[in-house]
Amino acid sequence: MEADLRLLLDAAIGAGEIAARFFKADAQIWDKGGGQGPVTEADLQVNAHLEQVLCAARPDYGWMSEESAPLTDLARLDKNITFIVDPIDGTRAFIEGQPGFAHAMAVVQHGEPVAAVVYLPMLDLTYAAGLGLGATLNGVPIRASSVKEPDEAQVLVARPALEAQHWPGGMPLLKRHFRPSLAWRLALIGEGRFDAMLTIRDAWDWDIAAAALIASEAGAIVTDRLGAPLRFNRENARNRGVLAAGAPLHGRLLQGLTGTAMTTSPDIRSTGEV
The missing domain is CATH 3.30.540.10 (Fructose-1,6-Bisphosphatase, subunit A, domain 1)
Structure with missing residues (x-):
């Protein structure tokens, strides 16, 4: 290795x-x-x-x-x-x-x-x-962030992922940021410069395999958008999006994405590129 x-x-x-x-x-x-x-x-x-x-x-x-x-x-x-x-x-x-x-x-x-x-x-x-x-x-x-609450979180996410239909459990408060490389977004979670990253769209293996290991080895929880483990080099070389964050924050964001109780109203404070 x-x-x-x-x-x-x-x-x-x-x-x-x-x-x-x-x-x-x-x-x-x-x-x-x-x-x-x-x-x-x-x-x-x-x-x-x-x-x-x-x-x-x-x-x-x-x-x-x-x-x-x-x-x-x-x-x-x-x-x-x-x-x-x-x-x-x-x-x-x-x-x-x-x-x-x-x-x-x-x-x-x-x-x-x-x-x-x-x-x-x-x-x-x-x-x-x-x-x-x-x-x-x-x-x-490097070490991932320990921020626990969505309203304190700096999150790397594209604007379309914040549409209400993606959050059946309620959209959390968060501060939105963006970077052009999906691999870099995941690596930044490992670095702790940002607290979470999310992509709703299916993600190709080559975009996320390397950075998923970097983020997880730095202490982040890295799953698909529904909380399942990521797997690579399968016939269909894609996962169902990515959610990465420290354990407490990951759980709170996953609640919103999977439809369990989260009742905060949308308040997306956006910074960075669209």
Whole structure:
């Protein structure tokens, strides 16, 4: 596990160097179609680098990446251990010249992340974790927030997730924030800079596998939006959204999402990007 974590850290440096060459440099852009969004030549070159470096070092591991073979290729399911990678998480931010994009890499064994790195090269932020080893930011241990009450919480969440139909148990008080990379949002919960994060939409494995381990190793509870454990490298490589927070706050937010009693009225105080 520690050797795999060192491998991910080394590979991330090379990925960041490639991304930096294309950042604010008019990288070529394509639309992937089918509502999948854009991809750039930077995404593809970072993906090629990571696949070459990681698979050469661990030829017995499976491979899953947003920018590689289609998910209908299920050879990865025959592997006990699989790399799950998002070459650039936050491609739209990258295209717009925003620095909040990330390289997200996880080693997943029997559906559970065991080593993970989320690297933001333009912000010089390296989040890392190993199962049972804790989580770090730039080599320094990090810990999730201990805030308990929703009305005291700084929550990373997109505005559509705050529509009333998603909160059958009542919408809690919270202060809303946003960051463009889903992996970064989860890692920020591990860092303790924010108290919770929520995404209602189904989340692809490559967006959340790495940061889910970082947040949980830092002490956060990380589940899908209905409170079930996250599982990775299945035929359908998605989970039903993500909810991450310290234990008491996670429970209170989950009450609102699942329809158990929570009667606070909506009072969403929004900061950050839409």
